[in-house]
Amino acid sequence: MNSWNPEAVEAILFAQGIRLAPGRAAKIAAALNASAGLADPMLADLEFEADPTSYGLAMRRCVAK
Amino acid sequence: MSAAVDFSLEACRERIARWQPRVNAFVRIEDRPLGGGTGPLAGLPLAHKDMFYRSGMVSNCGSKIRRGWVASETSTALERLDAAGALQIGTLNMSEFAYGPTGHNEHWGDCCNPWNPEYITGGSSSGSGAAVAARLVVGALGSDTGGSVRLPAAACGVTGLKTTWGRVSRAGAMPLSHSLDTVGPLAGSAEACARILQVIAGFDPRDPITSREPVEDYASRLNDLSGLKIATSTDWIARHADPEVASAVLAAAKTLGAAETEPPDFDTLSAHCITIMSSEASAQHAPWMRERPRDYSSAVRVRLEAGYAVPAAAYLEALRLRGTWLERFCSRTLAEADLYLLPAMIVRIPTREQTGPRGGADMPRLLAGVTHLTRWVNYLGVPALVLPCGFDSRGLPIGLQLVARPFAEAALLRAGHAFQRETDWHLRVPPEAG
Numbered sequence: 001m002n003s004w005n006p007e008a009v010e011a012i013l014f015a016q017g018i019r020l021a022p023g024r025a026a027k028i029a030a031a032l033n034a035s036a037g038l039a040d041p042m043l044a045d046l047e048f049e050a051d052p053t054s055y056g057l058a059m060r061r062c063v064a065k
Numbered sequence: 066m067s068a069a070v071d072f073s074l075e076a077c078r079e080r081i082a083r084w085q086p087r088v089n090a091f092v093r094i095e096d097r098p099l100g101g102g103t104g105p106l107a108g109l110p111l112a113h114k115d116m117f118y119r120s121g122m123v124s125n126c127g128s129k130i131r132r133g134w135v136a137s138e139t140s141t142a143l144e145r146l147d148a149a150g151a152l153q154i155g156t157l158n159m160s161e162f163a164y165g166p167t168g169h170n171e172h173w174g175d176c177c178n179p180w181n182p183e184y185i186t187g188g189s190s191s192g193s194g195a196a197v198a199a200r201l202v203v204g205a206l207g208s209d210t211g212g213s214v215r216l217p218a219a220a221c222g223v224t225g226l227k228t229t230w231g232r233v234s235r236a237g238a239m240p241l242s243h244s245l246d247t248v249g250p251l252a253g254s255a256e257a258c259a260r261i262l263q264v265i266a267g268f269d270p271r272d273p274i275t276s277r278e279p280v281e282d283y284a285s286r287l288n289d290l291s292g293l294k295i296a297t298s299t300d301w302i303a304r305h306a307d308p309e310v311a312s313a314v315l316a317a318a319k320t321l322g323a324a325e326t327e328p329p330d331f332d333t334l335s336a337h338c339i340t341i342m343s344s345e346a347s348a349q350h351a352p353w354m355r356e357r358p359r360d361y362s363s364a365v366r367v368r369l370e371a372g373y374a375v376p377a378a379a380y381l382e383a384l385r386l387r388g389t390w391l392e393r394f395c396s397r398t399l400a401e402a403d404l405y406l407l408p409a410m411i412v413r414i415p416t417r418e419q420t421g422p423r424g425g426a427d428m429p430r431l432l433a434g435v436t437h438l439t440r441w442v443n444y445l446g447v448p449a450l451v452l453p454c455g456f457d458s459r460g461l462p463i464g465l466q467l468v469a470r471p472f473a474e475a476a477l478l479r480a481g482h483a484f485q486r487e488t489d490w491h492l493r494v495p496p497e498a499g
Contacts, residue, residue: 004374013373017355020370021363028371038336042389043382050385058388059231059446062395063278064403064470 004029070200077110081201088177090195094155104150106264113206114190115156116239117143126239127159129172129360130353140237142206142248142265149264157192161365163208163241165189166216166436167420171362175417178220179495180461184414187216193251194221198495204252204261210241211342212439214249215451219409219464222453224491225251226258229471230446236271242345245443254491255481259283281475287482296326296402306411313455313463314408320487323406326398334390334441337383344380347372391445395470403476409451409464410435442468450477453490
């Protein structure tokens with residue numbers, strides 16, 4: 001995966017109308033690169049059909065009987 | 066609710082007059098209390114985080130942007146407390162827009178820890194933690210999106226309940242991250258939290274995510290511990306927590322007869338929580354971030370800026386995985402238990418200077434240590450109770466955390482009450498200055 005750089009962060013925020021405080025782009029790029037290295041071990045088993053509403057069904061299944 | 070403390074209105078006002086200059090817990094003190102009347106909480110003095118709206122009254126939300134903003138509706142939680150006869154004697158300090166874990170606030174002044182004002186209260190419900198600890202009120206409402214009820218409870222040595230997502234209405238409460246936001250009480254004991262939760266829990270047509278799951282009788286079953294099993298991960302705590310924290314928490318585990326279980330994947334769950342929180346908070350604040358970004362503190366502005374760089378696919382992936390992780394927690398960590406026991410924080414409480422605008426190189430590690438064990442709970446959406454289980458060598462509280470299945474608040478409160486019958490940590494009051 002390509003890593004974030006400050007220019008990319010600035011561009012993506014600029015496109016959303018957000019002006020970054022000075023010096024922030026580099027910090028945000030570093031934080032994004034650090035979190036991008038975390039791979040979720042459950043991702044490989046995630047069902048194709050799963051969507052965010054699956055959480056509501058899981059909650060009902062997990063309520064103590 | 067605490068036999069040793071006089072919670073008459075006059076006594077609370079006297080204590081507020083003495084403590085407010087030292088801890089800055091209140092944003093506003095009412096000349097005449099709001100609410101009152103008959104009901105299960107009749108006459109009890111409460112105060113709430115300055116983000117629960119009351120029609121015609123100001124909610125500043127800890128911010129410069131909403132300074133002086135007058136609400137046009139009353140939050141469901143406040144309506145229910147009013148109907149139960151509780152008094153509201155003021156509004157409480159908080160982190161700016163509830164988006165900070167320490168209690169710093171450059172717009173309204175830092176809220177300071179009653180045990181030692183040099184130390185953080187925890188946030189974002191900083192005033193709630195400080196006011197309850199100094200016995201300025203019987204209890205207070207807070208909100209918890211990544212730890213904002215539990216961190217102030219831990220740092221200030223009081224009892225705080227993060228409720229199941231959907232157990233308590235957020236209608237009329239300032240939003241931060243709608244997939245994670247919860248409302249819960251802080252008070253001097255599990256018993257007091259149970260009495261407040263009893264009043265505010267339950268379905269609300271004004272908040273469509275509230276559940277129709279039955280509200281249990283929290284207060285009357287507090288002494289029923291039959292069949293309640295608790296599990297912990299001793300090795301993980303011993304390896305990762307500060308030695309003084311580990312010692313107090315593992316002693317509490319022994320008191321509660323905890324068995325062993327595997328820990329959740331805190332790193333992955335916390336990362337998902339941050340992805341969701343930062344995406345939703347940044348979307349919520351987009352108009353102000355475009356028009357008046359300089360009106361945010363530097364710390365909140367950088368958190369919001371980061372949220373605009375989170376890919377939509379990553380946000381949705383975190384939400385798609387949420388149910389899978391919840392079922393894994395319930396089927397593995399809670400396979401043989403009802404409750405999971407762990408510290409509230411892995412570090413001892415840091416100072417305000419260490420974690421504030423002039424914080425040094427150690428600040429990232431300290432802040433990570435403060436929040437490492439709370440955010441994963443919000444990602445799963447399950448309830449958790451924090452209560453004091455000791456004091457460190459500097460005289461500051463150490464917080465114990467218990468986590469349960471969805472809607473198992475009753476089990477948490479029963480275990481908390483049992484622990485507080487065996488110990489007296491929750492009865493200790495910070496010494497008054499001078």
